[in-house]
Amino acid sequence: MKLLYAPGACSLGIHLLLEEIGKPYDAELVNLREGAQFKPEFTALNPKSKVPTLVRDDGTVLTEFPAIAFWLARTNPGAHLLPDDADSQTRALEAMDYVVSTMHMRGFTMIFRPDMFATAPAETEAVKARGLAMFTRGLEVMDAMLGDKDYLLGSFSVADAALFYVEFWGAGRLQLDLPARCKAHYARMLARPAVARMMAAEGLVG
Ligand SMILES: N[C@@H](CCC(=O)N[C@@H](CS)C(=O)NCC(=O)O)C(=O)O
Known part of the structure; x- marks a missing residue:
């Protein structure tokens, strides 16, 4: 199995x-x-030109964060990345879709790629402001979903991996003061040995 990624x-x-x-x-x-x-070497694998891209052992390729995460969880039950019951699995998909399609693809992209949304240069700052509002609102929504729990579904799941990457962007690239429960979740995630290994491998500082 091979993950194509960008730090x-x-x-x-x-x-x-x-x-x-x-x-x-x-x-x-x-x-x-x-x-x-x-480049052709990449688009031959993923014509969407996006990471994450996962090349499986049989050569087939998976794209889209929620799909890759769901497949990894289902095919590695011993890692306990997803609870067994349908309701929790649905909540995990619900959270991942919100993080990816609203917070990332809409909010974050509007901040860093306003040119993809603005039809004239004069609109740029308004697009960035709307993106920031969407991203910070997203953090509040996830903060409420966390509630008093350590992780989104109670125990660690694929949904936390999605929340972690937007917390990383919020605390790092956007220099935001994360809402209290997200801040605690972010610290909890950084303390996980697997997360520390990933951070070291990508050369990141939390
Ligand atoms: N919907 C995709 C989004 C992936 C995505 O936007 N990845 C970004 C990096 S965070 C990317 O590859 N950008 C390269 C580009 O747009 O040229 C997913 O869920 O995986």
Whole structure:
């Protein structure tokens, strides 16, 4: 199995899940800044030009964070990355979809790629402000979902890997003061040995 990732990108959530699983895997750095995701070698694997991209042992490829996380959890039951009951599994998918499609693809992207949304340069600052509002609102929503629990579903699951990457962006790139329960969750995640291994491998500081 091989993970195609970029340091500090959303793929870090999948990277930490592979560390949690603890089986051997390869990790290949994709230099997004240099446009490696648009090169034929990459698009032959993933025509969407995105990380995370997971190449499985049979050569087939999985894309999209929630799908990769769900497959890793289902095929590695011993790692306990997803509770067994349908309700909890649905809640995990619900949380991952919100993190990826709203907080990341909408909020965060509007902040860092306003050109993808603004139709004129004069709109740029308004797009960034709207993105920041969406991202911070997302943190509040996740803070409420955490409630008094240590992890989103009670015990650690794939949903926490998704929340972790937006907490990492919020605390790091955006220099936000995370809401209290997210802040505690972020610290709890950083203390997990698998997360520490992923951070070291990607050269990141929490
Ligand atoms: N919906 C995708 C989003 C993946 C995504 O946007 N990845 C970013 C890095 S965080 C990327 O590869 N960007 C490269 C580009 O857009 O050129 C998922 O869930 O995996």
